[in-house]
Amino acid sequence: MPEGGDAITSHARTAVVVNRVCIMLQEITHNKLNLAVPSQDMRFKRRLLLVLIVVIVVIWLTSLGRRGTIDLPEALSPELEITALKQNLAKLSSECRSSRPSRFDPDLPVIYAITPTYARPVQKAELTRLSHTLMLVPNLHWIIIEDAEDPSPLVANLLKNSGIRYTHLTAATPKEWKLKEKESNWKKPRGVLQRNTALQWIRNNLKVDVHRGVIYFADDDNSYSLEVFDEMRDTQMVSVWPVGLAGGLMVEMPVLDPKTGRVKGWNSAWQPQRPFPLDMAGFAINVSHFLKHPEAKFSFNVARGYQESEILRHLTTPDQLEPKADNCTKVYVWHTRTEAPKLQSEKDLNKKGLKSNAGMEV
């Protein structure tokens, strides 16, 4: 930076330039007001001004281009580092918003993905990879319901950081319906209260024939292709499709009548006598259709494996079902289960009053 006398000269020079530009602008605008034919001199000044504007725009655009690279200098004072980081944040933030295609397309129906979840060692891992799938789905509204009295920071932060549109709810399962330790996970119905809480939120917040969309029950341990979301999006009442690795089979699925293309049966091996012998991941419900049937919900008082049939019996009949996934010839979702990790060393530590993850969110 120029100092002392140099500074004055520099200021004076800037002032001269500003002054000249102003005279030009003044003359041009006067000329415009008077609507006179521009003189030769005037045309030259106009061109000069145009060149000046172009130069300024080019300098500005060049500076915009540089905003993408984020290089942090090393060994800065905390104050300088904070300033640099803040600048980077602001840059990235505007870059990000400007480049992001709108996730919400008003022409597409919204998918309301309902995910019941509960605290366990693999919870964050599972929700993280599910969030990556959902981040790639346009017009998705994620409704997460924790089996807890209060929302956890783990789930709250994960949702906030995902960039996905979401609703974070809680519904603690009553003690008498909770699984005891080492009790097989099919002994008691799971997620009933949580899914019903999400359905009630939909009844309270969405309106028939106003909110176009579908409801899908997306458990946090299953694996989903992106195609399954494309397929379900135009569901008119209730749609169905094959589910991989479900019910003891490589694929459990509706069987179609080759003439009518409608569901004529099921290939299920497990409890095939159920009215709707399918998996929770194998169907979607149109929002308006759901709202017109206030009795449709899950129940603690049905036999094992009958939750899907319980809600669907209020909404459809087997012959009304809409087959998706290329007429039920493709597997676009898998009923996967994640192992509970073996944490023997952690338990040994805990006995000594220690934790491997003290102060860390895993």
Next chain:
Amino acid sequence: MPEGGDAITSHARTAVVVNRVCIMLQEITHNKLNLAVPSQDMRFKRRLLLVLIVVIVVIWLTSLGRRGTIDLPEALSPELEITALKQNLAKLSSECRSSRPSRFDPDLPVIYAITPTYARPVQKAELTRLSHTLMLVPNLHWIIIEDAEDPSPLVANLLKNSGIRYTHLTAATPKEWKLKEKESNWKKPRGVLQRNTALQWIRNNLKVDVHRGVIYFADDDNSYSLEVFDEMRDTQMVSVWPVGLAGGLMVEMPVLDPKTGRVKGWNSAWQPQRPFPLDMAGFAINVSHFLKHPEAKFSFNVARGYQESEILRHLTTPDQLEPKADNCTKVYVWHTRTEAPKLQSEKDLNKKGLKSNAGMEV
């Protein structure tokens, strides 16, 4: 928009305003040049100009504020503020990335993610959800090596449809090194030949000081946050970080010297005497550094749990390791395992010469 006569009036009004501001600027700059004592009128005009500039700046700042809400904690120490800002940057950068899947930026080092895989019921489910994570990571080159004689259509199509830059290799494990049915999965080293095949591809196709990037071993059953990729990208030699749910602990990780910030030990409970007692998901290697050490690879001839130490002993020493993930205080990757699905009904079908998934890829 005003039309016809209105348009002219509007233009004329704009011209008048520009003209007046110019007269003011001109007077002010003239005044500056002449270094005269400013008149009352001049001072008023200067103030007016100042107010104008302030208003413009306020409007601009307000518009910046609207571009995105980034919640920063209040009244933090500089260190905490730096951490918070860094988190926001990482968050935003991954958020930013999510809107542009699979893009290649010439300024960013490439992450070569090496994934050994083998045919099994959950293979497509696992590769599908891993592909969704990798689709959200910029500058990623996915090297998949099938434990098979020939590439399978399942993996080939999945790679092709993902939009991720990839290399598809095969390397069939010799019969004597294959796990027998029901043999515990730790009885024989797994993925040795496949990972070495990928490393050889890197040696054959990349050049020291030409290809900027890092090598990461991304097994197909683990769970990865997007942050872990951001963290590893600037690895100079070998970087390390915590891994959740590994080695019988909630988190297995390097322990840092609080003064030097270097790795001084490990919290591992399982075989802590290993030179590098860490998980395959817990480190990354700089490509140029790797290429300079042709002896670095995996081996069938080391004890269980020593594969990581086997490759790393050629590349680094514990005190040279670069700690990542906020000085090893964050868990950005989890050693998850997917249950082998129970397929009893499928086996019953097979005995009758039937398949639930005849002609379908699951």
